[in-house]
Amino acid sequence: MLPLLHDLELSGARVLVRADLNVPVRDGVVGDDARIRAALPTLRELIERDATIVVCSHLGRPKGVVDETLRMTPVAERLAELLGVPVRYRPCDGPGDEAQAAFVHEAPAGSVTLLENTRFDPGETKNDPELAARLARYADAYVNDAFGAAHRAHASTEGVARLLPSCAGRLMERELEVLGRLVEAPSRPFLVILGGAKVSDKIGVIENLIGTVDELFIGGAMAYTFLEARGGSVGDSLVEDEKLEVARDLAARAEAAGTTLRLPIDSVCAREVREGTETAVHPSDAIPDGWMGLDAGPEAIAAWMAALPAARTVLWNGPLGVFEVPPFDRGTRAIAEAVAASDAVTVVGGGDSVAALNAMGLADRIDHVSTGGGASLEFLEGKVLPGVAALGTVRPAS
Ligand code: ADP
Ligand code: MG
Numbered sequence: 001m002l003p004l005l006h007d008l009e010l011s012g013a014r015v016l017v018r019a020d021l022n023v024p025v026r027d028g029v030v031g032d033d034a035r036i037r038a039a040l041p042t043l044r045e046l047i048e049r050d051a052t053i054v055v056c057s058h059l060g061r062p063k064g065v066v067d068e069t070l071r072m073t074p075v076a077e078r079l080a081e082l083l084g085v086p087v088r089y090r091p092c093d094g095p096g097d098e099a100q101a102a103f104v105h106e107a108p109a110g111s112v113t114l115l116e117n118t119r120f121d122p123g124e125t126k127n128d129p130e131l132a133a134r135l136a137r138y139a140d141a142y143v144n145d146a147f148g149a150a151h152r153a154h155a156s157t158e159g160v161a162r163l164l165p166s167c168a169g170r171l172m173e174r175e176l177e178v179l180g181r182l183v184e185a186p187s188r189p190f191l192v193i194l195g196g197a198k199v200s201d202k203i204g205v206i207e208n209l210i211g212t213v214d215e216l217f218i219g220g221a222m223a224y225t226f227l228e229a230r231g232g233s234v235g236d237s238l239v240e241d242e243k244l245e246v247a248r249d250l251a252a253r254a255e256a257a258g259t260t261l262r263l264p265i266d267s268v269c270a271r272e273v274r275e276g277t278e279t280a281v282h283p284s285d286a287i288p289d290g291w292m293g294l295d296a297g298p299e300a301i302a303a304w305m306a307a308l309p310a311a312r313t314v315l316w317n318g319p320l321g322v323f324e325v326p327p328f329d330r331g332t333r334a335i336a337e338a339v340a341a342s343d344a345v346t347v348v349g350g351g352d353s354v355a356a357l358n359a360m361g362l363a364d365r366i367d368h369v370s371t372g373g374g375a376s377l378e379f380l381e382g383k384v385l386p387g388v389a390a391l392g393t394v395r396p397a398s
Contacts, residue, residue, distance in 0.1 A: 002176065003167035003392040005045055008141055012109070014052045016139035017042060017169065018156050018387075020146035020371060021057035021075050028069075030078045032358065035148070038371050040082060042145045042169035043112070047085065054104055054138045055079075055087075056095055056115040056156050057146065064122030066093055076114045088113040094121035095156070096134035104138045118156045125154055132159030141396070145169025147176070148372035150387030151379075161390035168391055171371065176388065178347060178368040179379050187312035187345060188214055193304070193335060195220030196318025196350065199243045204381035205317070206250050211257035215311070217304055219296050219320035219331065223263050223284065226251060232285025235269065237293040262304070266297030268321065268328060275325055295321025296331030308338050317350040317377070332356050340365035349376035 019039040024031035039055075046053050060070040076089035088111055092099040095115040107113045115138075118124045123131030132155040136142070142164040144150065149157050150172065168176070182190070192213045194202055199222040206216070218226055224237035229247035254261045267284045269291040270277045281297045282288065296304070308314065316339050320331035333356075339346050340362040348357055349370035357363045370376040379385060 011049045014139040017055045017143045018146045020148035053112045058119040059117045062119045127159045131155040135160045136163035142166040143169045145171045150385040151375040153386035157387040158390045165396035190313040191215045191311035193217045193316040195320040199225045208382040215260045217262045235287035235291040264296045264300035266299045267293030268295040295328040301334045311344045314344045314346045
């Protein structure tokens with residue numbers, strides 16, 4: 001059983017919290033702060049229990065060296081604003097360096113301290129035991145709330161969890177509960193909409209969900225690999241040639257398992273990906289040479305929208321077209337609206353799909369917007385996330 005916040009005696013304890021505060025920062029200012037907000041319930045609960053809190057997270061990809069543009073300064077400021085309590089932070093060379101250790105050592109009881117970017121230390125991504133041990137010295141217990149980083153075995157997500165009594169935070173708990181339900185016991189009919197760039201990114205998810213899913217809609221660029229595998233002509237659309245065999249195999253297995261696979265009937269096509277370029281709608285399996293399928297066509301959208309109301313559970317991952325470039329955003333927009341309007345349990349995951357939802361202001365109308373792109377895919381593939389597997393391996397002293 002995964003240990004949760006209420007399973008550990010944390011009152012008055014020093015607690016190290018790994019959160020996913022990896023927000024976009026531009027010119028020293030936090031952009032979308034959704035990930036910081038998502039970390040608040042766990043921190044508030046610990047504040048209520050008079051814990052002395054040490055929070056850590058990575059920010060961007062500094063590759064094991066100090067990057068002045070990726071210091072946690074703006075994150076500390078926004079976290080303090082949202083939490084409504086001061087957040088101690090001192091820029092230093094890494095989360096385990098001596099200046100950092102001294103600063104943590106001075107933390108008053110009941111305070112909140114934010115460590116420097118975990119990825120300033122080359123030991124973080126190598127899951128270096130030395131860094132894990134340094135982090136472990138900061139606290140009596142460890143809480144992992146960073147679902148978005150749980151698929152990585154890093155020092156702050158995995159190594160340290162094997163050194164302290166530990167548990168999952170509230171965000172981690174909710175992500176695992178909602179996504180776990182999809183894999184194990186979804187209310188049916190269960191409809192899955194997968195889009196995005198590459199079949200190779202989502203093969204594992206399709207394999208794992210075949211048989212569990214009633215209807216699987218495949219859109220986005222990956223649809224054209226499936227269409228070509230079926231013998232269709234897809235013109236110059238993106239096709240992963242080395243995945244044609246896999247696509248054929250997945251389609252056959254879906255049929256055998258009773259999962260209806262639906263590909264876009266038609267596509268909005270163009271000769272180039274550019275705003276204002278000439279477009280034409282073609283059947284997706286009869287796209288002329290020189291033309292690429294860049295979005296789901298009107299018939300495809302209508303067919304998918306018609307199927308949505310019957311679903312009791314809907315999972316959407318991956319845009320259905322090149323949504324960054326209008327007019328190829330229409331399919332993605334239509335599906336986003338339909339999912340938001342659905343009475344089903346709705347779950348959306350994937351960095352780009354979530355960005356599209358946020359841009360449309362629809363995130364509030366989705367039951368669960370996953371904070372982990374890669375982590376949610378790996379979980380849906382049926383993989384064990386290393387950051388989760390390590391929790392509860394150290395028994396609290398009693
Ligand atoms: P997510 O981050 O939601 O998991 P992906 O990263 O898999 O989604 O895919 C998003 C990308 O797929 C977007 O950049 C989008 O432009 C691209 N894409 C979607 N449909 C097409 C298409 N038909 N042709 C080319 N690129 C596409
Ligand atoms: Mg993406």
